[in-house]
Amino acid sequence: MxxxxxxxxxxxxxxxxxPHEVRAVDGVxxxxxxxxxxALVGASGSGKTTLLNLLAGLDTPTSGDIWSAGTRLCDLSxxxxxxxxxxxxxxxxxxxxxxxxRTALANVELALYFTDIPRHERRQHAARxxxxxxxxxxxxxxxxxxxxxEQQRVALARALVKNxxxxxxxxxxxxxxxxxxxxxADLLIDLNRRGLTIVLVTHDQELAARCARRVxxxxxxxxxxxxxxxxGESAP
Ligand SMILES: Nc1ncnc2c1ncn2[C@@H]1O[C@H](COP(=O)(O)OP(=O)(O)OP(=O)(O)O)[C@@H](O)[C@H]1O
Ligand SMILES: [Mg+2]
Numbered sequence: 760m761x762x763x764x765x766x767x768x769x770x771x772x773x774x775x776x777x778p779h780e781v782r783a784v785d786g787v788x789x790x791x792x793x794x795x796x797x798a799l800v801g802a803s804g805s806g807k808t809t810l811l812n813l814l815a816g817l818d819t820p821t822s823g824d825i826w827s828a829g830t831r832l833c834d835l836s837x838x839x840x841x842x843x844x845x846x847x848x849x850x851x852x853x854x855x856x857x858x859x860x861r862t863a864l865a866n867v868e869l870a871l872y873f874t875d876i877p878r879h880e881r882r883q884h885a886a887r888x889x890x891x892x893x894x895x896x897x898x899x900x901x902x903x904x905x906x907x908x909e910q911q912r913v914a915l916a917r918a919l920v921k922n923x924x925x926x927x928x929x930x931x932x933x934x935x936x937x938x939x940x941x942x943x944a945d946l947l948i949d950l951n952r953r954g955l956t957i958v959l960v961t962h963d964q965e966l967a968a969r970c971a972r973r974v975x976x977x978x979x980x981x982x983x984x985x986x987x988x989x990x991g992e993s994a995p
Contacts (some may be wrong), residue, residue, distance in 0.1 A: 785980030
């Protein structure tokens, strides 16, 4: 049994909206092992993004715990948590969250700001990755001057450039045509083969089946199914 890189216990995240309580994440106990590729699926509103944000240390739970490589996130100081986010996890947001007034290159380079990579190497690193993702001729474009699919690839480059231990990707192919979507799927599969742990949120059953050996299904904030396939078997 490999070590869990992420583990949660009875995790909840409730939102209070006037008299109503939205149980976005409702008692999730989940363990993700080093090197796993997990697809998180479920209907719109089932809590996928909320769970992903909690795992990435971007949001704090209402109750319950999250451990990352044995460290309980709620025991970290604000500074340590910022370090965790900056160095250990890469996040591709459903809505990209690129900095609008910065170029594609600068957006990716910015992700290296809190890492140990020497300043003079950051630009080179960022440019190389963008080139690998087919954006070599878009380095100087601002997000508004890029297509949705191109912005998505910049967001992916920004998440990957710091060599995270876990990649959290929220619908990373949601804005791509099938060709580009296939390319991103191939890239994710390759990164996972090289050891990157990936948690992928997707509506796309085909993508989930193609990429991930394990599919976790959410329904109204709870995990209702968690199934794995053996190598060579077709995914559920
Ligand atoms: N800031 C918030 N305040 C109140 N309710 C929220 C907030 N953020 C999310 N919710 C609610 O929590 C639930 C889960 O939302 P979440 O964004 O995690 O769903 P999702 O599974 O990612 O959906 P989608 O597939 O549409 O992206 C939804 O009912 C949503 O309306
Ligand atoms: Mg979402």
